[in-house]
Amino acid sequence: MPxxxxxxxxxxxxxxxxxxxxxxxxxxxxxxxxxxxxxYTTDYDIYNGFPEVCSKAANRQFRQWFIPxxxxxxxxxxxxxxxxxxLTYFYFKRLKTMTDVYLLNLSxxxxxxxxxxxxxxxxxxxxxxxxxxxxxxMHTIYKVTFYSSMFLLSSISVDRYFAISKAIxxxxxxxxxxxxxxxxxxxxxxxxxxxxxxxxxxTTINNNACTPYKSNNDTLRVSLQSxxxxxxxxxxxxxxxxxxxxxxxxxxxxxxxxxNRAIKVILAVVAVFLIFQTPYNIVLFWTTIVxxxxxxxxxxxxxxxLYATDITQCIAxxxxxxxxxxxxFIGVKFRHDVLKLLxxxxxxxxxxxxxxxxxxxxxxxxxxxDSTTTFSP
Numbered sequence: 001m002p003x004x005x006x007x008x009x010x011x012x013x014x015x016x017x018x019x020x021x022x023x024x025x026x027x028x029x030x031x032x033x034x035x036x037x038x039x040y041t042t043d044y045d046i047y048n049g050f051p052e053v054c055s056k057a058a059n060r061q062f063r064q065w066f067i068p069x070x071x072x073x074x075x076x077x078x079x080x081x082x083x084x085x086x087l088t089y090f091y092f093k094r095l096k097t098m099t100d101v102y103l104l105n106l107s108x109x110x111x112x113x114x115x116x117x118x119x120x121x122x123x124x125x126x127x128x129x130x131x132x133x134x135x136x137x138m139h140t141i142y143k144v145t146f147y148s149s150m151f152l153l154s155s156i157s158v159d160r161y162f163a164i165s166k167a168i169x170x171x172x173x174x175x176x177x178x179x180x181x182x183x184x185x186x187x188x189x190x191x192x193x194x195x196x197x198x199x200x201x202x203t204t205i206n207n208n209a210c211t212p213y214k215s216n217n218d219t220l221r222v223s224l225q226s227x228x229x230x231x232x233x234x235x236x237x238x239x240x241x242x243x244x245x246x247x248x249x250x251x252x253x254x255x256x257x258x259x260n261r262a263i264k265v266i267l268a269v270v271a272v273f274l275i276f277q278t279p280y281n282i283v284l285f286w287t288t289i290v291x292x293x294x295x296x297x298x299x300x301x302x303x304x305x306l307y308a309t310d311i312t313q314c315i316a317x318x319x320x321x322x323x324x325x326x327x328x329f330i331g332v333k334f335r336h337d338v339l340k341l342l343x344x345x346x347x348x349x350x351x352x353x354x355x356x357x358x359x360x361x362x363x364x365x366x367x368x369x370d371s372t373t374t375f376s377p
Contacts, residue, residue, distance in 0.1 A: 054299035059306045067124040070314040071117045074321055078114035081324035082107040084338055088328075091344075092337050098159040098181035103328055105185045106152040110320035113145040117317075127208035135210035136203045143199045147192035149320070150232040153273070154239040155184060156327065161243035165250045195231060198224055218291065225288040233281045237273070244270055265330055272319065272326050280316035283308045 085107040094100055119130070119138045128135060159181070162169070173180075202220060203212045213221045244266050251259045287305055296302050328334050339356055342348040 054302060056303070056306070059303060059310075062307065063124045063310060067310060067314065068121045070318070071121040074314075074317050075114045075117045077321035078110055078117075081321060081329075082111040082114070084341070085324045085328050086111065088334065088337050088341050091341055094334075094337070095178060097163075098177045099156055099163075101178060101181035101185055102152050102156045102159065105189070106149055106156075106323055106327070109145040109149045109152065110323055112141055113149075113317075113320055116141045116145075123210050128205055128210040130210075132203075132205055135205055136200055138210065139199045139203045139212050140196050143196035144189075144192045147195050147232055148189055149323075150236045151188040151192065152185070154236045155181075155188065157240045157243040161246055165246045195227070222288055222292045225284055225291075229281055229284055229288070233277060240270065240273065269326055272322055276315055276319040276322070280312040283312045 085103065089095060089100065089104050089107075095104065116138055119134070120142075122128075122130075123138075198220075199212055202224075203210070205211070206213075212224070248263055248266055251262055283305075287309065290296050290301075290305065296305070329338065336357055339348065339353055343350065343353040
């Protein structure tokens with residue numbers, strides 16, 4: 001057998017390494033090029049036309065500090081505010097009007113949601129290791145509480161519409177109002193559960209993350225997001241817009257300082273809903289259109305979409321912290337009961353309690369009605 005010279009042996013080694021390198025590249029492309037999830041997507045090199053991986057490292061780093069920080073704030077404020085509302089209602093037995101019943105159910109919905117936030121924060125920071133049942137429960141709680149809170153906010157606006165714009169007819173049915181509101185609340189919870197059924201069925205663990213969709217460009221995702229925009233934003237927005245605009249028109253026909261304060265409260269209620277819900281629904285509408293077109297192949301657009309979704313979703317979640325202040329704590333009687341509850345629980349001294357309550361009496365020139373959410377501070 002002839003011996004191999006030195007330079008021939010060197011060329012053989014280079015050729016063998018090159019073949020192994022190309023083989024590894026081919027296998028890597030086969031495994032990663034056509035995958036699409038939150039970790040990476042594909043972009044296209046304009047010079048050679050080959051697909052290349054779009055990095056999501058910056059998105060992951062952003063989520064690891066932004067989402068836990070916001071969720072911790074929302075969880076603390078949401079637990080504090082909604083627990084105060086629930087304890088006040090039960091301690092003083094304040095279920096006297098339809099709005100009282102709706103507000104109690106709204107506080108329960110917001111409380112359930114903020115309790116699930118630690119699981120959402122864990123999902124954004126680490127691989128999901130809690131199993132598929134917990135994953136399904138987490139997403140189901142979110143959807144049920146989300147839909148029910150939107151329905152309840154719409155119901156509160158309808159009740160205020162009849163109480164102010166249709167005061168005579170509303171007073172005739174006042175005795176049956178509380179019973180009707182309890183039945184209506186049960187119906188709204190059942191509807192919210194029905195609308196959340198797809199979330200229970202299709203939620204899965206994809207790429208070690210708990211997600212409601214198996215893929216990013218999916219007709220199922222388009223359908224679910226479109227129904228969410230319609231049922232949980234457009235319809236409540238139309239109902240609240242109609243009711244509160246009629247209330248403002250009715251109040252504008254009256255005179256007095258209470259009218260101006262009531263209109264300011266209504267404008268604050270509408271402003272909170274629009275400011276905290278509109279950005280997220282705009283982004284959701286944008287992502288729905290992109291998904292319906294088959295997804296995006298532009299890396300910058302995909303990263304921008306992820307940043308926008310995370311930021312606007314946290315803003316939308318923050319609304320559950322403001323509901324007690326916008327709908328419950330605006331009432332003078334309700335604020336007085338909250339302070340009395342804190343005093344009875346030992347969280348406030350008698351001197352401080354009388355100081356705050358005396359200041360509230362001086363600030364309130366007119367007596368408040370039986371409703372805890374009359375539109376006057």
